[in-house]
Amino acid sequence: MDIKTLHDADFCNLAIAKTAFDTLSTAFGGHVENWQHEVVDRLHNSQWSGTAADHATTRIQNLHDELHAAQQEIALISRALQDAGEGFAAAQAHLISALDDAKAQGLTVAADGTITWDNNPDSATYLGDGPQKAQQIRDRITAAVTEADHADRTISSRLAHLTTNASNGTGLDATVATNDTAAANALSQIPDTGTDPNAVAAWWNSLTDEQQHRMVLNHPAQIGNLDGIPATGRDQANRINLARARTDLQHQLDGLGPEPDAVTGTPYGAVESPMHKLWKQQHDDLTEKLGGIDAIDKRLNTQVDAAHPPAYLLGFDTDGKGHAIVAINNPDTADNVSTYVPGTGARLGKVDGDIDRSDKMVAAANAANSKRTTSSISWIGYDAPQKLLSEASDDQYAKDAEDKLHGFEVGLHATHNGNISNNTILGHSYGTTTIGYTMKDKGLPVDNVVLIASPGAGVDTAKDLHIDPSHVYAAQSQADMIGMAAAMDPGGAADNAWDNLRADFGFDDGDHHLIHGRQTTTPQFGATVLPTNPDGGHSDYWNDGSPTLAAMGQVIAGK
Structure with a gap:
C-alpha cells in the first residue's frame, strides 16, 4: 500500500x-x-x-x-x-x-x-x-x-x-x-475482565483500526480497564470515562440539595442530625472524587515539555472510594517501566499526590540515565485500607488485590513494543504488603522490587518473593513510625520478645517482625537497603533532595 x-x-x-x-x-x-x-x-x-x-x-x-x-x-x-x-x-x-x-x-x-x-x-x-x-x-x-x-x-x-x-x-x-x-x-465481543492479557492483546490486534476506534467509543468502560489493551487505547477510553464520571458525580452532588441542620434536639440535649450526617458523608465523598478527577484531568492536559512528560490514564472508575491508574510516559514504548503501589488511604480523591510521586520518579530515573526512557505508573487499582488502626492491620486488602495486580503487570508485557528492558514494582507502606502477597502467591514478571516504609511484605525473606534477592530493595527511615507497628501474630510477637531478651544481654541481631511480616530492612530479610534521611517521616521519601528518591531512580533506570 x-x-x-x-x-x-x-x-x-x-x-x-x-x-x-x-x-x-x-x-x-x-x-x-x-x-x-x-x-x-x-x-x-x-x-x-x-x-x-x-x-x-x-x-x-x-x-x-x-x-x-x-x-x-x-x-x-x-x-x-x-x-x-x-x-x-x-x-x-x-x-x-x-x-x-x-x-x-x-x-x-x-x-x-x-x-x-x-x-x-x-x-x-x-x-x-x-x-x-x-x-x-x-x-x-x-x-x-x-x-x-x-x-x-x-x-x-x-x-x-x-x-x-x-x-x-x-x-x-x-x-x-x-x-x-x-x-x-x-471480533466484536469484548473479552471478560480477568481474561489472560495475552489473549486480550491478540484479540485487540486482530481488529482493524476502525474496529478498535469503535470499541473505544462504544465500550469505553470495558476497554479502558481491560489488561492487554495498549496504553493509547486505554487512555482514549478512560478520557471518555473521566468526562462522563464528572458529569454524573456533579449531577449527584447537585441532587443532594442544601445542607440540612447540623444538630437536632433530643430530651438529652442537642446531637448531630442523622440527616446531616448522611448528607455530609455523601457530599464529602462526591466532592473528593470530583477533586480527584480534576487532578487527573489537569495532569493529562498539562503542556508536554522536558519537565512534564505526557500522561496516560490506564484505568478509572468511581466504584467505592474510586480507582485510577495514571502513567507518566507511555509504558508500551518505554525502556524502563515502574509500577508504584501506594498504601493506606490510597483512593481516587488522593490521586494528585501519587501522580506527583510518579513524576518525581521519572525525573529521578532520567537523572540516573538520560539515554533511556522511563514510564512510572501510579497504580490505585485496588481497594486500599483507609483507616490506619482498624483496616491497615488486615491483610485481606492485599489478598483481594492479588489478581488485579498480577493481571496488570502481565498486561504490561503483553502490550509492550518488544521486551521491557527493566521492569520494577515499587510500593509504599501497605502497598508493599500488597506487592508481597501477590509475588508470594502468584509471582510477578518484574526485574526489581522496591519496598518503601513497609509494615511487612507477608514473607520472611526476600527470596520468598520468587525473584533474585539481589534485586529486592528496601528503605525505612529511623524516624519513620512504621517501625513501631509491631507484630501481633503469635509467631512474630514471640520472635520479637526473644530478640528483645537477647538484646538485654548484648546479643541483639537486629531481627524484628512488624504487623505483616519481618521488617524488610533487617539483615535476615535479605534485601539491599537503600539510603534514607534519618529524620524523614513516613511520607518523606519523595521529598526533593531525598537520597531514597535518588536511589529509587537508580533502580528504576536499571543502574
Whole structure:
C-alpha cells in the first residue's frame, strides 16, 4: 500500500459486493427454508419407515445441515467485506486529513511520501519549523498507510479462508461454519475482565483500526480497564470515562440539595442530625472524587515539555472510594517501566499526590540515565485500607488485590513494543504488603522490587518473593513510625520478645517482625537497603533532595 493507491482508492465496489452477498445470502436462506418445509418436514411427517427410510432421512438431514452451513459462510463473506470497507475508508480519511493539514502548513507531499517546504530564509513563505511539521505529517501518513495495510491483510486472510472452504467443501461442515461464525463474532465481543492479557492483546490486534476506534467509543468502560489493551487505547477510553464520571458525580452532588441542620434536639440535649450526617458523608465523598478527577484531568492536559512528560490514564472508575491508574510516559514504548503501589488511604480523591510521586520518579530515573526512557505508573487499582488502626492491620486488602495486580503487570508485557528492558514494582507502606502477597502467591514478571516504609511484605525473606534477592530493595527511615507497628501474630510477637531478651544481654541481631511480616530492612530479610534521611517521616521519601528518591531512580533506570 502506498500514498497514491490509498488516496485514489474507490471503495464503492466493496459496498456493492457486500450488498450482492447480502442478496445472495437472503435468497439462499429462502431456499434453505423452502427445503425445510417442502422436503425435510414432509419426510418427517410421512409414514414411510424401514431401513431405506432411515437412510433417506439421514441423508436429507445431512444435506439440510450442509445448506445451512453454506448460508452461514456466505453471510460471513458479507461481514468481511463490510469490515474491510470501514477499515479502508478510515485509513483513507486519516491520510486525506494529514495531506490537507500539510498543504495548509505550507508543506508539499510527493506521491512517494517525500515532503518539501520553502527553506529559504529570505522568502515570504519561509517555513522555519519545517522539519518539525514535516515529521508530524510524515508520522500521520505512515500511520494511515499502516492502517490500510492492516485492513488489507485482514480482509485477504478472511476471504482466503472462506474461499478455500467454498472450493474444497469444508464450508459445508456445520462445525466449521459454527467455528467461523464464532471467530467473526469474537471480533466484536469484548473479552471478560480477568481474561489472560495475552489473549486480550491478540484479540485487540486482530481488529482493524476502525474496529478498535469503535470499541473505544462504544465500550469505553470495558476497554479502558481491560489488561492487554495498549496504553493509547486505554487512555482514549478512560478520557471518555473521566468526562462522563464528572458529569454524573456533579449531577449527584447537585441532587443532594442544601445542607440540612447540623444538630437536632433530643430530651438529652442537642446531637448531630442523622440527616446531616448522611448528607455530609455523601457530599464529602462526591466532592473528593470530583477533586480527584480534576487532578487527573489537569495532569493529562498539562503542556508536554522536558519537565512534564505526557500522561496516560490506564484505568478509572468511581466504584467505592474510586480507582485510577495514571502513567507518566507511555509504558508500551518505554525502556524502563515502574509500577508504584501506594498504601493506606490510597483512593481516587488522593490521586494528585501519587501522580506527583510518579513524576518525581521519572525525573529521578532520567537523572540516573538520560539515554533511556522511563514510564512510572501510579497504580490505585485496588481497594486500599483507609483507616490506619482498624483496616491497615488486615491483610485481606492485599489478598483481594492479588489478581488485579498480577493481571496488570502481565498486561504490561503483553502490550509492550518488544521486551521491557527493566521492569520494577515499587510500593509504599501497605502497598508493599500488597506487592508481597501477590509475588508470594502468584509471582510477578518484574526485574526489581522496591519496598518503601513497609509494615511487612507477608514473607520472611526476600527470596520468598520468587525473584533474585539481589534485586529486592528496601528503605525505612529511623524516624519513620512504621517501625513501631509491631507484630501481633503469635509467631512474630514471640520472635520479637526473644530478640528483645537477647538484646538485654548484648546479643541483639537486629531481627524484628512488624504487623505483616519481618521488617524488610533487617539483615535476615535479605534485601539491599537503600539510603534514607534519618529524620524523614513516613511520607518523606519523595521529598526533593531525598537520597531514597535518588536511589529509587537508580533502580528504576536499571543502574
